[in-house]
Amino acid sequence: MWNYIVRRLLYNIPVYLGIILLLMALLRVGAADPAYTFLGKNAEPGDLERIRQQLGLDKPFLVQYFHFLWDVLTLNFEQESWGRPGRTVGEMLSTAYIPTLMITVPGLMITATISICVALISAFNRGRFADRILMVAAVVGMSVSFLVYIIVGQYYGAFQLKEWVGTEVFAIEGFDMEKNGFISGWLTYCALPVIISVIVAMGYDTRFYRAVMVEESTKDYMVTAKAKGAGRRKVMFVHMLKNAMIPIITRIMTTLPFLIVGSVLLEYYFNIPGMGNRLLGAIADKDFPVIQTFTAIFAVVFILSNILTDVLYALVDPRVRLQ
């Protein structure tokens, strides 16, 4: 297995270098010149050239490319942000990923758990009333815009709830983990965004997992298990779930890298100082150091999660061999 992992890592080095190359080229060719962004409405021709020099954009592209690669390789994230003077890229990113993960990780775990359970029930009762109700609910859930969930959720779940009960249950916005301790802070500031993200994701996930379970439920081993007298719960949670794990793992693992990106809308509305918020700000500011560093980190996480997915396949399904 270790051979396989090392080999996959080596294969991915050129892919990684290509991603960075492509990103840096796109930023420099496709995006607006950061010097214009930097100077605003009162620029002068001389100023533009001066700012380009100060930002290092006057250097040949390959020099910029290798300089950045070296920074990534040596974990040097000390470059000053272009959009937020006085802050380093490392500070900008390090302060953003924890708030994001505090929303996305519980969101993923809760969504996956509930969706899989609902999908199991739905698949086991395929065509019956319970299945139909659950699927109608899933389709309705999918059809409503994420933005509507956020606006309505924030209004009723935070503002109106406080009016009704007379005390703040969920905060309208903010992120303060120090004031009343971590648990209380998480419940006040993160729970509502998590609930909203779970509701939004459940519709999609439930339908997907149900389709997987339904397919599994028609397989011969299910008939055999039932014929052998296995109980309903055992058939569902041992036989069917285990065999459905490959697509489930695939779905969860493909979501994994995106956990660090976060949700821009949730972070904007609930004032969560997360990665989505930060990244969009960096894009608006044409803050190349932040965008590049974030992408470099994201690409590493993406590659590693792909490799991990393959390893997990082998662990859950003995028929899969890592070669």
Place this chain on the structure above:
Amino acid sequence: MWKISRSVVVRALALATTLSLAPQSAAALPTDPGPNGKDLKVVQLPLRSDAPKTIDPGRGSTTYDNRACSMVYDTLLQYSYLKRDPFVLEPALLTKMPTPSEDGLTWSFELKPGVVFQDNECFPGGKGRELVSEDVFYSWKRQADDRTKAKSWWLYKDTIVGFDAFREEQNAAEKAGTGFNYDAPVAGMKVIDDHHFQVVLTEPVYRFIWLLAMFQTSVVPREAVEHYGTRFSRNPVGTGPYMLDEWTDLGMSFVRNPTYREEYFPTDLQDGDEEIVADLSKGKRLPIIDRVEYTFYKKDQPMWLRFEEGTLGYTQVPAENYETAFNRRTKKLNSSYKRRGIVSADVPLLDFIFRQFNMQDELLGGYTPEKIALRKAIILATDFDEFNSSFYNDKNIVYDGMIPPGLDGHPNNEEHRAGPEYRGKNIALAKEYLAKAGYPNGAGLPAINYYVANSANSPEQADLTMRQLGEIGIELNVRMMDFSSLIEACDNKKAQFFSFAWSSDYPDAENNLALFYGPNQSPGSNHANYENEEFDRLYEQTRSMQPSDERTEIYLRMRDMVLDHAAFAGSMARTRSYLIQPWLRNFKPTEQFYNWVKYLDVEESLRE
């Protein structure tokens, strides 16, 4: 190899430490009650749309930078808080208004004695020292230093004798390796003693007096700049009413500066001020509030709900909440708010919202009768009143020309018109002009590229523009982009026709007329790339004129020249509506200056 590995390990550990601790704030400062009361007075205020990028007056340029800098730093002059029509300047760091020589070229200044910088580790023993004349010139020279990455050199350019040459020489010296010498003399900057100095101007430019109240000209101590280096942007040390306590991604908080200079709440109340000024505040020492907490809101709903629950002291009224707060027909505050003691205030902005033509564009540019006719057709087909009612609840002022309401040169009649021929909607006349331009009913006219910055309702506004121009047969290609891409397209003279807005930096029409001054062509602020020798001559002439009927007359001539050449379609000035909690006292909203927080007071007994 070992060196690299060790460095990597050290950095990884440092990164991991940073990640786990995630520090975002400076050390907490003492928050003892101020001299005005026993209880600590705290207020929470919103910063809508965005956060400041820096609290360094040398590097800042945005409204948000202005708001943050105005808390910590002082300028030589400041806007008189209660006087709005017209705006009036008064001394801040000075003992009296600066006095010009007879020829208007030499200005003499006297600093207030005993003004000290906030206590900070950059000073020996951590004790802030007295602000002296050299500090003023040092702060201004930072704008000339390329290493500062200043964005506001345009304020000083061609203004002070020898300053432009100083900038060139010192930056050249820096490049050559001999270093930027802040102590090198500038002919127009004369230190007489610690509290007296003179400035010699290249010409007696009237706007100079307004620059002295702009946050970019605030005074910073050299020790702090040198001590903090690039981190000075986030470690401000000024003489202002507040000190930065904490700056996170969500907001920033300030605490009262215990060494703030002696300043008192103004006693010269204007009409209507009695209602907003708390009796107890009159003559009180500033700042009144001990702690100010700002929250940044990128979305309006959380800001609105925080105001509704009584947390925020005031809010701007977002367009989508307008009808919740006001009766759309009468524009009066709804009774449910009145019952809670909430009051509203309308703030007219010195705004110039317009659609601009690139006068160097092959299709739309040029000064021949046909080209002018084509642009006039577009202007006359554009109905700004419809934009006002569709997107701004009819709260804006639609006017002709580039001079906003409240400034000399604005068409002062009720209709805000320069003349009926300058503004749409007049479809019949627009079609006539289009025919004169050689495109009857738009036949043969290629689609025009219309550049728009992507914001809240800009797609809908672009749709309306398309529909309005479509009425005379003109087709638009809408190019929606982020603001920086729009700036780049304008700076490169690639944008053919574009939507733009200008908020006056200071309340003088000269600031708006500069948008059509030839030497300011792109990438400068003249994005129309308008060229008119007579206009330029008059602009240069008025720069040194004091406000007078004669100057206003020239402003009108200049305005009409641009209107006759049809260099833009316009105009509109926004009126911002505010709601204010009953417990927030002394708040007289303005968006022209931002050092007003020091005047605010809170009446705790009125808080729910």
